[in-house]
Amino acid sequence: MNTENIQLYFAPMEGVAGYLYRNTYNEIFSGIDKYFAPFISTSPNGIRRLKEFKDILPENNKGINLVPQLLSNNAKDFISATEELAGLGYEEVNINIGCPSGTVISKGKGAGFLGDLDGLDGFFDEIFNKTYDKYNMKISVKTRVGLYDEDMWQDILEIYNRYPISELIIHPRTREDLYKKPVRYNTFEYAMENTGLKLCYNGDVFTKAAYKSICERFDGINAIMLGRGILKNPCLPQMIKEDKEIEADKIFEFHDKIYERYKDYMSGEVPVLFKMKEIWLYMQECFENSEKMIKKIKKSKNLREYDRIIQEMKEEYIEKI
Numbered sequence: 001m002n003t004e005n006i007q008l009y010f011a012p013m014e015g016v017a018g019y020l021y022r023n024t025y026n027e028i029f030s031g032i033d034k035y036f037a038p039f040i041s042t043s044p045n046g047i048r049r050l051k052e053f054k055d056i057l058p059e060n061n062k063g064i065n066l067v068p069q070l071l072s073n074n075a076k077d078f079i080s081a082t083e084e085l086a087g088l089g090y091e092e093v094n095i096n097i098g099c100p101s102g103t104v105i106s107k108g109k110g111a112g113f114l115g116d117l118d119g120l121d122g123f124f125d126e127i128f129n130k131t132y133d134k135y136n137m138k139i140s141v142k143t144r145v146g147l148y149d150e151d152m153w154q155d156i157l158e159i160y161n162r163y164p165i166s167e168l169i170i171h172p173r174t175r176e177d178l179y180k181k182p183v184r185y186n187t188f189e190y191a192m193e194n195t196g197l198k199l200c201y202n203g204d205v206f207t208k209a210a211y212k213s214i215c216e217r218f219d220g221i222n223a224i225m226l227g228r229g230i231l232k233n234p235c236l237p238q239m240i241k242e243d244k245e246i247e248a249d250k251i252f253e254f255h256d257k258i259y260e261r262y263k264d265y266m267s268g269e270v271p272v273l274f275k276m277k278e279i280w281l282y283m284q285e286c287f288e289n290s291e292k293m294i295k296k297i298k299k300s301k302n303l304r305e306y307d308r309i310i311q312e313m314k315e316e317y318i319e320k321i
């Protein structure tokens, strides 16, 4: 098993890991080879006027190896969005065939597209014929393994196998599994045996031990994508790649920087406090015996209170880990 060549990807996480989070993260931590932006829904009017477009503007992502992601089941809209992305200089676009949200599913998009395999095949046929050569754009796919159960996985993979997908990123859960039901490792194993496409594993890699176990189990994969593992412990990629330990000073440096950016970017204390509480919701297990302080963060009513708790945490944890 050669783990040196396995790339680490930063998962798209809509609402949490936008360009402010991404930039701050990239300035402080190392270990990520490629970042995936949260999805942008295509529209008949193109994507340039959408507010999400700001997230992928090159000037907001300097020095970041970024792949934009599109959510679409309409080939025409997808192709025009791809043209816009090519115009910005992007060379890879990712298709979201995994989003489990009810509003997305009801429109037959995201994981909902897995309920219409003929439609999916037709969509791929059109986008690969019309964008691949014209825009010289690589198309990667991020997918779940089914809508309700894994019975269709064989058929789904057969469709993917017909197209020159640059990389297949598999989150081995169905839509019904959402984020917490057990990962269906057997479906990833099936893909290892039944596709020649470049593969990336995604799902529940929250520790270095979990990373190693995936590398051993799925020897030959190209990449592992980390999502909540990074939100829970931002040091995870460098712990994996550089054999480092968790570094409290870096976590607080990241915290301080993103806190300042949210304060500059958002108007009023309430949304900033909300964002910071969200960050701690994920990072709550970063530090041992921090339950009381985390509880105080959750209960804090304004930024002055919040600042006091953070100061307390810094005194407790910096140089202690």
Ligand SMILES: Cc1cc2nc3c(=O)[nH]c(=O)nc-3n(C[C@H](O)[C@H](O)[C@H](O)COP(=O)(O)O)c2cc1C
Binding pocket: 011, 012, 013, 014, 015, 016, 037, 038, 039, 069, 096, 098, 099, 142, 171, 179, 202, 203, 204, 205, 225, 226, 227, 228, 229
């Ligand atoms: C808050 C949140 C937002 C997400 N947004 C997206 C998204 O925009 N596009 C996407 O393909 N997946 C999205 N996902 C799914 C993740 O990219 C990833 O597939 C999933 O969390 C499993 O990986 P993990 O166990 O490493 O977190 C999101 C997940 C979370 C928790």
